[in-house]
Amino acid sequence: MLRNRDNAYGLIAILFHWTIAALFVGQILLGLATQWVASLALQFTLIQWHKSFGFLILGLAALRLFWALASRRPxxxxxxSRTEWLAAKLVQASLYVLMLAVPLAGWALVSTSTLGVPTFAFNMFVIPHLPLARSEAAEHFWRDVHEWLAYGTALVAAGHMLAALRHHFWLGDGILKRMLQPGAESPNRGTVKGQKAAGR
Ligand code: HEM
Structure with a gap:
């Protein structure tokens, strides 16, 4: 089952979810590692990998957003409750925005840097800089924006993850299973749509 159904996620939405989640965690660690290493040569290499994965996340997040907008919502x-569902959907919507905003802010950071170091995506091709004026003040500004957005995303994603784990282990519903297995519905309780269809 590739596409979402009324009550379940399809394989494509699930692959997007876990690929981006894994890349995102790796990217935070790589970003921190670039600040910890002492050797300048190693730092240069790590930053190039960090930028490459950032562009990969940006591309995947854009495709994912397009796919989500063109798909049914489980x-x-x-x-x-309506309130809990609304809160969950608001968190998910903000994650969609942040997945795009964090790499875009990183792109603005490298584009405004006075060092003007090119981005060699996966050592294969150069990604052009954005047409922004270079200055130390602009670079400083975008570095702060990029960092705070990244930490903000980590915080929102951690809340999102804890809520999913609470539902799985504490409430025992099938919400996490929906994101693990294509076509899986909330097995214990059904959905509001199913309830209405059954006339309950
Ligand atoms: C271990 C970590 C994570 C767990 C356990 C988890 C779990 C889930 C679950 C169960 C859903 C489906 C909710 C539903 O059925 O309506 C979901 C949706 C979603 N998650 Fe995660 N998630 C994790 C990490 C992340 C990360 C790191 C991001 C983004 C950076 C993310 C972004 C999203 C988005 C945008 C949706 C909405 C998908 C849609 O309906 O189009 N998640 N997540």
């Missing part, structure tokens, strides 16, 4: 499980 329905609200029956045991989710």
């Amino acid at each position: 329905a609200r499980p029956r045991d989710f």
Whole structure:
């Protein structure tokens, strides 16, 4: 099952979710590592990998957003209150925005840097800089924006993850399973849509 259904995620949405989640965690660690290493040569290499993966995340996040907008949204499980569901959807919407905003801010950072170091994406081709004026003040500004957005995303994603784990282990509903197995519905409780269809 490739596409989402009324009550379930399809394989493509699931692959996007876990690929970007894994890349995102790796990218935070790589970003921190670039600040910890002492050797300048190693730092240069790590920054090039960090930029390459950032562009990969940006591309995947744009495709994912396009796919999500063109897909059905799996329905609200029956045991989710309207408020909890709205909160979950707001968090997910903000993650969509942040997945794009963090790498875009990184792109603005390298584009405004007075060092003007090119980005060699995966050592294969050069990604052009954005047409922004270079200055130390602009570079400083975009570095702060990039860092704070990255930490903000980590915080929002951690809340999102804890909520998913709470539902799985504490409430025992099928919400996490929906994101692990294509076509899996919330098995214990069904969805609001299913309830309406059954006339309950
Ligand atoms: C271990 C970590 C994570 C877990 C356990 C997790 C779990 C889940 C689950 C269960 C859903 C589906 C909710 C539903 O059925 O409606 C979901 C959706 C989503 N997650 Fe995660 N997630 C994790 C990490 C992340 C990260 C790091 C990001 C982004 C940086 C992310 C972004 C999203 C988005 C945008 C959706 C909405 C998908 C859609 O409906 O189009 N998640 N997540």
